[in-house]
Amino acid sequence: MRSKALLLGLLCAVAAQTARAQPPAPAEIKIGALYASSGPYASISMPVSAGFRLWVDQTNANGGAEVKAFGKKIPLKLIAYDDQSSTATAATLYNQLITRDHVDLLIADSGSVLTSVGVPIAKEHKQFLFDVSGTGAAFFTDDNPYVALMADPVSTIWPHYISDFLADDGAKAGIKTVAILFSTNDFTGTQAAALKGFFEKDGKVKVVYYQGVPTTTSNYTVLINNIAAVNPDAVLELGYVGNDIAFLRNLQDSGNQFRFVFSIYAGVEKEEIEKNVGASALTHIYTYVPPSNYEYVPEVGMTQKEFHAAWDKKYPPGSNVTFGANAVYGYMTGLVVERALATAKSLDQMDIHDAVFALSGKLKTLDGTFILRKDGAQIGEVTPLGQLQPEGKDALTLVAVYPPDMANGKAVIGK
Amino acid sequence: MLIGAIIAGIVFGLYYTLVGLGLNLVFGVMRIVNLAHGDFLMLGGIAAWWLFTTLGLHPLASAGLVIVVFVLVGLPLYYLVVPRLLRSRDSEMLSLILFFGLSQMIEAVTTIGLGATERSLPPRLLGVGPIILFGTRLPKAWIFSAVASAIAVLLVYLYLYRTRLGTLTRAVMVSRDEALATGIDVNFVSAVAFGISIALAGVAGVFAPFILGSITPNMGVAINITAFAVIVVGTLGNPLGTLLGGIIYGVSLMLMQTYLSSWANLLPNLLLIAVLLVRPEGILGRRVRRA
Numbered sequence: 254m255r256s257k258a259l260l261l262g263l264l265c266a267v268a269a270q271t272a273r274a275q276p277p278a279p280a281e282i283k284i285g286a287l288y289a290s291s292g293p294y295a296s297i298s299m300p301v302s303a304g305f306r307l308w309v310d311q312t313n314a315n316g317g318a319e320v321k322a323f324g325k326k327i328p329l330k331l332i333a334y335d336d337q338s339s340t341a342t343a344a345t346l347y348n349q350l351i352t353r354d355h356v357d358l359l360i361a362d363s364g365s366v367l368t369s370v371g372v373p374i375a376k377e378h379k380q381f382l383f384d385v386s387g388t389g390a391a392f393f394t395d396d397n398p399y400v401a402l403m404a405d406p407v408s409t410i411w412p413h414y415i416s417d418f419l420a421d422d423g424a425k426a427g428i429k430t431v432a433i434l435f436s437t438n439d440f441t442g443t444q445a446a447a448l449k450g451f452f453e454k455d456g457k458v459k460v461v462y463y464q465g466v467p468t469t470t471s472n473y474t475v476l477i478n479n480i481a482a483v484n485p486d487a488v489l490e491l492g493y494v495g496n497d498i499a500f501l502r503n504l505q506d507s508g509n510q511f512r513f514v515f516s517i518y519a520g521v522e523k524e525e526i527e528k529n530v531g532a533s534a535l536t537h538i539y540t541y542v543p544p545s546n547y548e549y550v551p552e553v554g555m556t557q558k559e560f561h562a563a564w565d566k567k568y569p570p571g572s573n574v575t576f577g578a579n580a581v582y583g584y585m586t587g588l589v590v591e592r593a594l595a596t597a598k599s600l601d602q603m604d605i606h607d608a609v610f611a612l613s614g615k616l617k618t619l620d621g622t623f624i625l626r627k628d629g630a631q632i633g634e635v636t637p638l639g640q641l642q643p644e645g646k647d648a649l650t651l652v653a654v655y656p657p658d659m660a661n662g663k664a665v666i667g668k
Numbered sequence: 669m670l671i672g673a674i675i676a677g678i679v680f681g682l683y684y685t686l687v688g689l690g691l692n693l694v695f696g697v698m699r700i701v702n703l704a705h706g707d708f709l710m711l712g713g714i715a716a717w718w719l720f721t722t723l724g725l726h727p728l729a730s731a732g733l734v735i736v737v738f739v740l741v742g743l744p745l746y747y748l749v750v751p752r753l754l755r756s757r758d759s760e761m762l763s764l765i766l767f768f769g770l771s772q773m774i775e776a777v778t779t780i781g782l783g784a785t786e787r788s789l790p791p792r793l794l795g796v797g798p799i800i801l802f803g804t805r806l807p808k809a810w811i812f813s814a815v816a817s818a819i820a821v822l823l824v825y826l827y828l829y830r831t832r833l834g835t836l837t838r839a840v841m842v843s844r845d846e847a848l849a850t851g852i853d854v855n856f857v858s859a860v861a862f863g864i865s866i867a868l869a870g871v872a873g874v875f876a877p878f879i880l881g882s883i884t885p886n887m888g889v890a891i892n893i894t895a896f897a898v899i900v901v902g903t904l905g906n907p908l909g910t911l912l913g914g915i916i917y918g919v920s921l922m923l924m925q926t927y928l929s930s931w932a933n934l935l936p937n938l939l940l941i942a943v944l945l946v947r948p949e950g951i952l953g954r955r956v957r958r959a
Contacts (some may be wrong), residue, residue, distance in 0.1 A: 290773060291886045295784030305742075338886070354678045437930050466925065467933035469878040469890060475922045476929065479669055480804055495786060499881025502791055506807030529788035529882050573783025624886040 271619070278323035281330040282594065283432035284309070285356030287346055287367065292338020293468065294364050296525060296575075301363040302333065304583025307567055318591055319569050322599045344370040351378045358383065358590060364493075364578060365389040365408070365439035365578055367467075375399050381602045381609070384629070385586045386579065389439030393630040399602065401477055401609050402631035408443035408632075410540070412491075414638040415515060416451035416458075418664070419487060420653040423601055424457045424668045428513055432485040433463035434476060434500075441468075441517070448489065461485050466598045470496060472527050480509075487513035494518045498529045504648055505534035512667035515539040520546065520639050520651050522577040532649050535641045539654075542639035543578030544585075544620040546651045547659075551586045552617040554588045557581070560619055566572035566621040585620040592616060640664055673922040674806040679806055681918020683879050686817035686872045687891060688898035688910045689824060696841045696905035697861040698750060700763035706891030707774040708866050712873020713736065713883035714778065717787045727793055731816070731874045738870035742863030744802045750862065751855055754844075771888055778885035786882035794878050809878030818874060820868055821911055827864070828907070837861055839906065879948030897936035901943050903950025912951055 288302035289295045309331050312318050317328035326451060332354050336343035343362060347370065350356050360383045361368040368387025375382035376641055382400045384392065386490040388408040394402060407412070431452060435445035442465065452458050461483045466476065470492075477500075480488055488511045490500045504514065519526050520540030527535060548557050554564060564576050574580075589609060597608035609625070614633075616623040625631030637653040642665065644650040652662030691705045714733050719725040719733065756762050786849045795808035796834060810907065828834040836857045848854045876883050894917070902913025915938065924932040 275851055288786075291779045293884075293886065295779075295884070295886070296786060299784060345775055465930040467930070469933050470925075472680070474680075474805075474807060474810070475925050478676070482669055482672075482804075488916050495882060495884070497788055498788065502788075502878075502881050503807065505791060505796060506798060506809065507805050509805065525785060529786050531790050531792070534791065573785065573787060621762050 261425065264273075278327060279318070279357075281318045281328045282318060282320065282600075283330050283332060283354065284360060284590070285350030285354055286331060286360035287336045287343055287350075287362040287371075288333055289362060290335045293493065293495060294338040294367055296364070296522070297386075297579050298338070298367070299574050300522075300577055300579035301583035301586075303568055304564070304580040304585075305360065305484045305587050306331065306333075306583075307386075307563060308584050308587025310567075311563075312587070319595045320597075320600075321595055322597060324605075327542070332356060336367060338367065340367060340370045340647040342638040343367050344374060346369045347374045348378075351375070351380050356380075358605065360586060360590075361385055361387055363387075363582070365392075365443075368392065368446060369439055369626075370592075372397070372400055372522070379602055381605045382615065383586055383590065383609075386582050387439075388631075389558070390443050390630070391439065393626070393628040395628050397629070398606050399627055401629040403623075404585045404631070404634065404637050405578075406632060407626075407630035408440055409447045410635060411453045412448045412489075413451065414620050414635070414655050415539075416448055416455060418638050419452075420455040420457040422664060423487065423513060423666065428458060428486040428666070430459050430461045430483075430485045431487040431489060432480045432483065433460060433464075433491070434480065435465050435488045435489075436468040436470065436472075436493060436496050437465040441493070444491050444517075445448055445489075448491075452462045458487070466496075468493060468496065471499045473500045474507055477504055477507045477509055481507075485511065487511060487515070489515040491517055492523055494525060497526060499537065501526070501530045501534050505530075510667065513539060514556045517541060519641060522575065522579070523641075523649075523651055524577055525575045527618070527649065528575075532643075533646050535649055536643055537667065538641050539664075540639055540641065540651070541636040542651055542653045543636060544581045544634070544640070545576060545578045547637065547653060549617070549619055549621045552620045554584070554594065557619045560584060579581040581620055585618055587617050589616065589623065596638070609635065620651070669926050670923075671802065673805040674919055675802050676806060676810075677919030678915055679801070679810050679918070680879075681816035681915035682817040682911075683810070683872070683875065683914070684894065684898050684917050685911045685914030685937065686813065686820050686868065688822060688873070688895040688902070688914060689817075689907055690868030690872075691892075691895045692899040692905065692910045693824065693861055693868070693907045694865045695899065696907055697837060697858050698754065699760055699844075699901070699905075700750065700753060701760065701767065701896075702768040702865065703764060703892055704774060704888070705767075705865070705869050705895060706883075706888030707771045707778075708738065708808050708869035709873040709876060709891050710778070710883055710885060710888050711774065712870030713876040714782065714787065714873070715870065717789060717883065718767035720789055720793070722776060722860040724768040727789055727874050727878075728812075731871050734870040734874055735867045738867040739863035742866035743859050745866070746761040746862040747855070747860040750858065771892070775885050775888060781809045782885065784885060786884050788877040788882040791878065807878070809875070813875040813879055816871060820871065820910065824868075824907055825866070833857065833860060894936045897939045901951060903952040906950065906952055909950060916951070 289298035314577040593608040613625040654664035798805035898913040902909035
């Protein structure tokens with residue numbers, strides 16, 4: 254009887270010890286990421302990758318990231334592969350990062366197209382995907398806890414301020430009709446559909462032209478002429494960087510003028526677009542005001558000015574990566590990773606999920622306030638509507654014009 | 669909108685004539701497909717961008733310089749690559765592989781050297797604002813590129829039909845073996861054609877920032893697909909048929925953008941399939957090629 258009690262006690266002690274035991278701390282936290290050094294998405298992917306690397310290097314220079322699960326700082330190891338803007342290559346590489354490299358954290362490539370293939374793969378492998386800027390609404394569903402959007406809002410939210418502005422200030426100024434021209438991909442297609450829905454719901458502005466074009470479109474002259482033929486007051490062109498460059502150049506060349514013209518990347522990648530299009534073609538163009546051009550007050554990480562200075566130091570002119578919103582998105586994702594590691598109970602993917610979602614509403618960075626919907630869609634970090642206005646000779650400044658509580662300038666609507 | 673699309677298509681198509689002209693010349697003379705043609709076009713655009721940003725050289729002046737430099741690059745490149753290729757059992761098929769490799773190399777080296785971002789030239793260099801042609805607003809740059817293309821077609825025509833070297837070139841186009849048997853320096857004739865082809869791609873590249881908005885290192889593949897469709901429609905191996913192919917492509921593209929814009933990127937493939945099914949020898953066919 255006594256030996257049985259002794260044995261039972263011994264077993265209990267072993268069980269308790271086993272329960273308390275944790276796996277040994279890894280020598281490094283492996284972060285897997287994709288980037289596109291070439292192809293149509295390189296211009297939005299490389300700044301994200303460079304911004305994220307900047308955060309990794311800064312963190313490692315400070316001894317690594319604080320990992321709560323092990324109670325210590327652990328260096329980060331970034332395993333990054335080049336998908337060359339190919340979704341097929343990206344799918345292979347997402348799989349490789351999960352199944353061969355066994356990364357602890359998985360970061361998606363920039364943009365909806367290259368993220369789209371990562372979402373189902375991450376879900377299948379029960380690996381949490383840090384979706385940097387893949388804003389397609391279809392990525393976020395209640396049955397998939399393995400994805401969350403980090404750095405910019407879901408596509409259905411992005412264009413809300415455009416329709417609000419046109420229904421409000423625009424309608425007062427006599428804007429009654431709008432043309433929507435969009436590239437047929439998840440990012441811009443979702444925004445176009447959302448905008449059309451907003452306009453139809455408000456009923457103040459009528460959509461008179463609604464056309465999609467392939468994302469590879471590089472010439473808009475005839476499309477602009479066709480839009481002019483229906484004589485809209487406002488024209489909204491939703492495309493990627495290459496689309497916007499071609500559209501804005503063609504618009505200037507065509508001599509057609511509209512009272513309100515919107516383009517996404519005129520502001521989101523202002524330096525890049527201005528370099529290729531010129532200031533005169535951009536004057537009074539409406540656009541989103543990205544965090545690279547708007548000063549939010551961060552509670553975590555660098556301010557926009559500090560980040561820009563750090564960027565310029567790490568990537569001086571001639572480095573072939575341009576500072577812009579995507580640079581901020583990369584760095585911002587690093588901050589979410591940092592906070593998640595600092596609070597997650599373990600590196601189990603659902604614990605990572607819980608840690609990321611626990612940041613919702615509490616994390617304020619240079620990108621605004623991080624707020625997640627329960628399906629992982631980002632609904633904070635909303636981009637105000639802005640306008641590129643002349644500032645001296647051959648220079649432009651991006652002014653936030655809507656909503657009123659975020660505005661730092663007044664909109665100029667064409668006659 | 670219909671008339672506007674057709675007029676714009678004709679002018680825009682002339683640019684694609686320039687894009688496809690060199691590719692067709694090489695195929696006509698050597699029966700090889702230069703899949704790096706679009707990458708030479710990209711290099712022409714990069715050269716114009718570099719010459720403008722560093723030396724302030726106007727793109728029209730750059731075009732002249734690009735012709736000279738690209739011909740000089742094309743000649744040794746021909747001797748390095750093509751004669752060995754033509755000695756192989758299936759030179760057409762091997763040319764696809766070899767030039768695809770060259771295309772990848774050019775893209776990779778350019779990306780490493782310059783980055784992947786878009787580059788362009790200020791629109792003002794070719795004039796801002798439209799030219800109104802039969803009621804259709806067209807960018808001035810389109811007119812410049814259409815004129816450049818027309819000049820290029822004319823010069824290629826004069827070269828082929830009014831010069832001794834052109835006569836020899838046509839002899840090689842008809843039969844390389846018979847030309848060799850009659851004592852023609854087939855390699856020299858082909859090398860000149862290869863140099864001219866690359867120079868034509870380079871000139872098309874100089875205009876690319878104005879027509880396509882910007883240039884990126886990865887643009888070559890898409891250009892190749894379109895250029896290939898243009899020359900198949902116009903007749904493979906008939907450089908002057910490229911004019912017809914280019915205009916058909918341009919008009920079809922503008923009509924697609926007007927009436928079925930979401931499907932416009934399918935156009936090169938649709939044209940290729942349609943021509944191969946209905947008239948595999950191309951619209952101008954064999955008769956003209958042998959003329």
